[in-house]
Amino acid sequence: MSNVETVRGPVDTASLGNVLMHEHVFVIGTEMQQNYPDYPSAWDEDARVADAVTKLRECKARGIDTIVDPTVIGLGRYIPRIQAVNEQADINIIAATGIYTYNEIPFQFHYNGPGLLFDVAEPMVELFVKDIRDGIAGTAVKAAFLKCAIEVQGLTPGVERVMRAVGQAHVETGKPITVHTNPHTESGLVAQRVLAAEGVDLSKVVIGHSGDSTDLDYLCRVADAGSYLGMDRFGLDLLLPFEQRVDTVVEMARRGYAEKMVLAHDAACFIDWFVADAKEQAVPNWNFNHISDDVIPALRERGVTEEQLTTMLVDNPRRYFS
Numbered sequence: 001m002s003n004v005e006t007v008r009g010p011v012d013t014a015s016l017g018n019v020l021m022h023e024h025v026f027v028i029g030t031e032m033q034q035n036y037p038d039y040p041s042a043w044d045e046d047a048r049v050a051d052a053v054t055k056l057r058e059c060k061a062r063g064i065d066t067i068v069d070p071t072v073i074g075l076g077r078y079i080p081r082i083q084a085v086n087e088q089a090d091i092n093i094i095a096a097t098g099i100y101t102y103n104e105i106p107f108q109f110h111y112n113g114p115g116l117l118f119d120v121a122e123p124m125v126e127l128f129v130k131d132i133r134d135g136i137a138g139t140a141v142k143a144a145f146l147k148c149a150i151e152v153q154g155l156t157p158g159v160e161r162v163m164r165a166v167g168q169a170h171v172e173t174g175k176p177i178t179v180h181t182n183p184h185t186e187s188g189l190v191a192q193r194v195l196a197a198e199g200v201d202l203s204k205v206v207i208g209h210s211g212d213s214t215d216l217d218y219l220c221r222v223a224d225a226g227s228y229l230g231m232d233r234f235g236l237d238l239l240l241p242f243e244q245r246v247d248t249v250v251e252m253a254r255r256g257y258a259e260k261m262v263l264a265h266d267a268a269c270f271i272d273w274f275v276a277d278a279k280e281q282a283v284p285n286w287n288f289n290h291i292s293d294d295v296i297p298a299l300r301e302r303g304v305t306e307e308q309l310t311t312m313l314v315d316n317p318r319r320y321f322s
């Protein structure tokens, strides 16, 4: 038996059930919210918590037992609010540690670190390990995985520093990693190179947002290096339409890669990056239910077997967290 930490405490990985491997409960810029509470969408604490409870209950009612939430520093992680939601919604939520940036690191790290003005050990590693071992910010909630990002900007000094710190925290704790990548710049391969150089076990890495691409050659190369492909933006059809997202999973499964794919939407109950109504109009299917309602039936129809669905939704997440 092996346990994974969730917001409600440790859970046997064998009881995680159907898992959506990349969803956010809330994505909020706290400083913006405190100073411009109505831009670009108004924030109402009680209403947003109630809304998240409803959305997670609907998700659970469709047979999803666990969501994996890679909301870290840069995306507004605030665990007490997640605990308040989880008290009312019966679903496993797995929390993360790490830093989300496409370029610069937070100023709190600029001058503190190896070779910097204040020449100390890498504080990021220490903070990530603390979240994993002791819990996050005085809550009893422990992070169960690590998160970093690399986007079109590539391996900037800030992105590389976070990625190496994530790799080092993985080596120290054995916890798995999710990387936000941009497949169109093949940044999954860059992340694999940097993480492998830090001694990371690439079979414990999800190369997130791989599903934004239809480049089968690229996807096979990432998977052949051992990592999971995050086919994790279903519903974000502005970036790649439904049909192409589905067909890519179908073809990769046909080629024997079901064991290397995980599914999700990268949706959020609330995200303050967009005007809520405009988002709803632009991407109406970008929510926690699209995979259950539309994607799974489409995959079945196109020849993906029940066994392959179980592999992607149950077995791969269990193996990743074990």
Ligand SMILES: [Zn+2]
Pocket (backbone or CB within 6 Å): 022, 024, 070, 266
């Ligand atoms: Zn995300």
